[in-house]
Amino acid sequence: MVFTKLPRESDDPMWARIRKLLDARGINVGKSFLVESFPDDNSFDFGILVTQDGFVIQYGFDYLGKTVQEGEFTEWGDLTSRYQNTPYSESIKAGMELRNKY
Numbered sequence: 001m002v003f004t005k006l007p008r009e010s011d012d013p014m015w016a017r018i019r020k021l022l023d024a025r026g027i028n029v030g031k032s033f034l035v036e037s038f039p040d041d042n043s044f045d046f047g048i049l050v051t052q053d054g055f056v057i058q059y060g061f062d063y064l065g066k067t068v069q070e071g072e073f074t075e076w077g078d079l080t081s082r083y084q085n086t087p088y089s090e091s092i093k094a095g096m097e098l099r100n101k102y
Contacts, residue, residue, distance in 0.1 A: 050095035
């Protein structure tokens, strides 16, 4: 769960932008857990978040051809009902357990 601090606390412009976009979608990053995060291409970052409500969201943050402060989610998918069949199921399960503790 080392990723969780990034959207919650990082001053990096990418994380500040992701935090703003998540907030606009009603997701409280202070009560959510980022269980996967990595650059998936040039100017594109992949992430999986377990939300405060127990939803599992996969996102793609794209800032190709623009500044990171103008980046947007170009992918947004609800994996809640099918996360067990993803390559990320173990980290998602760990995020769900942490969410249940807090």
